[in-house]
Amino acid sequence: MGNHSSQNKGDISRNETGETSKKSFFSFSYRTWDSIFRSSLKISAVFLFLLIGAMIVSLIIFSFPVIKQTGLKILYGTNWDPGNDEFGGLPFIAGTIITSVLALIIAVPFALSVSVFLGEYFRSGPLSTIVNAAIELSAGIPSIIYGAWGLYVLVPIVQKRQASMDGDAIAFGVSILSASILLSIMIIPFAASISREIITMVPQDLKEASYALGSTRYEMIKNVAVPYASSGIFAGLLLAFGRALGETMAVTMVIGNLNEIPKSLFAPGNTIASVIANEFAEASDLHISALTEIGLILFLLTIVIGFLGRMIIVRMSVK
Amino acid sequence: MVEIQKKRIPWNLIKDKLFLSIILVLSFLILVPVIWILGYIFYEGFSYVNWSLLIGDERNGGILNAIVGSLIMVIVATLFAVPVGVLAGIFLSENKQSRFAEIIRVLVDVLQGVPSIVIGIIAYVWIVLPLKSFSAFSGALALSIIMLPVIIKNTEESLKLIPGLLKEAAYSIGAPYHKVIIDIVLPACLSGILTGILVAIARVFGETAPLLFTAFGNPDLQFSLFKPMEALPPLIYKYASSPDTDMIHKAWAASLILAVIVLILNISTRLVIKKLKR
Numbered sequence: 281m282g283n284h285s286s287q288n289k290g291d292i293s294r295n296e297t298g299e300t301s302k303k304s305f306f307s308f309s310y311r312t313w314d315s316i317f318r319s320s321l322k323i324s325a326v327f328l329f330l331l332i333g334a335m336i337v338s339l340i341i342f343s344f345p346v347i348k349q350t351g352l353k354i355l356y357g358t359n360w361d362p363g364n365d366e367f368g369g370l371p372f373i374a375g376t377i378i379t380s381v382l383a384l385i386i387a388v389p390f391a392l393s394v395s396v397f398l399g400e401y402f403r404s405g406p407l408s409t410i411v412n413a414a415i416e417l418s419a420g421i422p423s424i425i426y427g428a429w430g431l432y433v434l435v436p437i438v439q440k441r442q443a444s445m446d447g448d449a450i451a452f453g454v455s456i457l458s459a460s461i462l463l464s465i466m467i468i469p470f471a472a473s474i475s476r477e478i479i480t481m482v483p484q485d486l487k488e489a490s491y492a493l494g495s496t497r498y499e500m501i502k503n504v505a506v507p508y509a510s511s512g513i514f515a516g517l518l519l520a521f522g523r524a525l526g527e528t529m530a531v532t533m534v535i536g537n538l539n540e541i542p543k544s545l546f547a548p549g550n551t552i553a554s555v556i557a558n559e560f561a562e563a564s565d566l567h568i569s570a571l572t573e574i575g576l577i578l579f580l581l582t583i584v585i586g587f588l589g590r591m592i593i594v595r596m597s598v599k
Numbered sequence: 600m601v602e603i604q605k606k607r608i609p610w611n612l613i614k615d616k617l618f619l620s621i622i623l624v625l626s627f628l629i630l631v632p633v634i635w636i637l638g639y640i641f642y643e644g645f646s647y648v649n650w651s652l653l654i655g656d657e658r659n660g661g662i663l664n665a666i667v668g669s670l671i672m673v674i675v676a677t678l679f680a681v682p683v684g685v686l687a688g689i690f691l692s693e694n695k696q697s698r699f700a701e702i703i704r705v706l707v708d709v710l711q712g713v714p715s716i717v718i719g720i721i722a723y724v725w726i727v728l729p730l731k732s733f734s735a736f737s738g739a740l741a742l743s744i745i746m747l748p749v750i751i752k753n754t755e756e757s758l759k760l761i762p763g764l765l766k767e768a769a770y771s772i773g774a775p776y777h778k779v780i781i782d783i784v785l786p787a788c789l790s791g792i793l794t795g796i797l798v799a800i801a802r803v804f805g806e807t808a809p810l811l812f813t814a815f816g817n818p819d820l821q822f823s824l825f826k827p828m829e830a831l832p833p834l835i836y837k838y839a840s841s842p843d844t845d846m847i848h849k850a851w852a853a854s855l856i857l858a859v860i861v862l863i864l865n866i867s868t869r870l871v872i873k874k875l876k877r
Contacts, residue, residue, distance in 0.1 A: 310775045310778075311655045311775070313775070314775045314776050314777050315701075315778050317732070317777030317780070317781075318776065318777070318778075319777065320686055321686055321687075321689055321690040321693065321699075322685045322690065323686075324682075324683050324686035324690060325686075325687050325690040325691070325699065325700070325703050327683060327687075328683070328687050328703055328707070328747070328751075329702070329703060329706065329742070332706045332709065332710055335718075335721050337724065338721060338724050339717070339720070339721070339724075342720075342724050354604075358644075369636070389625055390625050390628065390629055393621065393625035393626050394624040394626045396622055397622050397626040398626075401619065401622065406630035410625055410630070411627070414629055414633045415867065417627070417633050417637070417862075417865075418629070418632065418633045420636075420861055420862065420865045421636060421802060421805075421807075421858065421861070422804070422807070422832060422858070422861060423805065423807065423859060424804070424805065424807045424832040424835050424836055424839075424854075424857075425636065425751055425805070425835070425854050425857065425858060426636065427836070427839070428640075428835060428839040428850060428851075428854055429635075429636045429639055429640070431637070431839060431840070432639075432643075432839075432847075433639060439841065465632045468629055468862060469629070474628075478700040493842075495611075495860060496611050496612060496614070496615035497613040497614070497619070497784070498611075498614050498617075498619070498727075499611065499614075501618070501870075519712075525714070526712075526713075526714025526715070526716070526717070527714075528715065528716045528807070529808055529836060530716065531778020533836070533839070533840065544698070549845045553714055553716045553870055554810070556716050557716060557808055557811055558721070560719075560720070560723070560811065560812045561672075561811055561812040561815065562724070564854045572720055572724070575716070575717045575720045576717075578714055578716075578717060579713060579714070582712050582713065582714060583709055583712065583713075585712075586708065586709065586711075586712035587708075587709075590708055599875070
């Protein structure tokens with residue numbers, strides 16, 4: 281029955297278009313093609329679902345051996361000694377959070393002023409083209425190039441500063457501070473481009489109402505535009521923070537790779553991503569399992585941060 | 600009365616001007632690192648880019664193995680990611696309300712946020728461990744997973760821009776679903792999809808972290824997908840961290856080449872967007 285009707289449909293289209301060769305070439309009828317197409321759409325979506333599910337499951341399965349042996353010590357242990365099966369991940373978790381928070385603190389004033397600059401003062405024109413080009417360029421530079429530049433330019437500068445501050449201590453240059461500065465340079469364009477979008481969304485009526493009450497542009501931005509856009513700006517910063525958490529290469533090259541909880545800004549340290557980058561290729565057995573486990577922790581951390589950020593943005597755009 | 604007005608300092612106007620100048624200064628300060636970085640790699644790298652670097656593999660003092668390896672892995676990754684990504688993007692834009700599509704959308708967002716080093720671990724666990732060898736294939740898999748969310752989102756966004764009227768017109772003259780999508784909708788937003796693919800390629804071309812323990816690196820020029828393979832970013836990492844000045848020079852030359860490739864990809868993306876807008 282179904283076959284018959286599809287046969288008919290094929291006949292009709294052949295008569296109408298006059299393409300007699302078409303049907304003999306594609307031996308399927310239109311209806312079959314249609315269902316093939318529909319199911320391939322669905323299959324790709326299901327595939328995606330399975331892919332991401334399998335990613336999470338395999339991370340969990342792979343970190344299981346070390347969880348069984350040491351429990352949740354990776355969250356609070358401070359001693360990382362793969363040779364003796366000691367896997368305390370606190371130095372890395374601390375390093376990750378300290379560098380990312382510092383990077384965010386450095387980035388906030390720049391990201392905010394760029395977004396006000398592009399979203400309010402100069403929406404178009406040569407000045408905005410220049411700043412926009414800079415944002416896009418710096419977003420496009422691969423992180424390995426940031427890392428190499430950081431190692432050969434930024435680290436010596438930090439080292440000099442440190443040496444001039446206290447002459448006795450050995451100045452490494454590779455440190456939490458170098459990593460944070462480099463990270464902030466990398467996340468500024470990201471944070472700025474999100475908050476620019478949000479600041480552009482502030483309704484014109486609100487701004488005009490504020491001007492009508494006699495406020496200057498600065499007062500309007502301070503009292504109307506930024507408060508209106510605040511949650512969106514916050515979300516943008518959160519997403520940038522998530523970026524900083526997972527950034528690997530640039531940090532690995534300038535942080536010094538020392539498996540200790542950093543005691544000062546100038547002390548070398550390690551982040552989750554950088555310790556994985558450093559040790560994974562040479563690791564075996566339980567060590568790999570432990571690295572996978574802190575990878576899982578990093579994964580969960582970025583998921584939570586990203587989720588919060590996106591939820592706020594979605595809520596903003598609904599409003 | 601007149602005297603009071605004369606004496607009053609217009610603080611609000613001064614603050615306004617001050618604010619604007621702070622904004623200007625901070626905004627233009629972000630130009631500094633970009634110019635510094637690009638200028639520095641050009642200055643350090645340009646004199647070391649020469650033919651012997653481009654046509655020899657690592658054993659002969661060149662970086663050809665890395666350039667070819669990068670190209671091979673990115674092409675293979677693109678071949679994996681484009682069909683799945685475009686189809687999934689179409690699925691998402693065609694099923695706006697369904698619960699399943701909503702879940703997929705969230706998962707794509709999650710995937711976009713996953714640090715690339717974690718994706719490297721996944722490729723290691725899935726491919727390198729079972730095959731017991733580092734391989735270009737595992738590197739390409741990691742890169743394709745990184746590409747997927749970018750392609751999906753761009754496809755979905757550009758399909759959303761297609762007016763419903765266009766599709767309805769096609770349906771009304773009796774076109775079946777797949778014809779509407781393939782012959783009407785896809786050509787109309789081809790440049791949008793192409794942009795997504797180019798952005799994804801530009802992004803993975805510079806990826807280092809997921810390749811460190813999947814493709815691993817190889818001093819020889821080789822084309823097999825199931826052997827270790829070098830790529831440009833890991834090579835820069837290796838060379839830049841070495842104490843040997845000759846290697847550091849090569850690292851800058853390689854950085855310059857990588858930056859130029861990524862820049863060209865970004866510029867062509869912008870050209871495609873311009874064409875789309877016109």
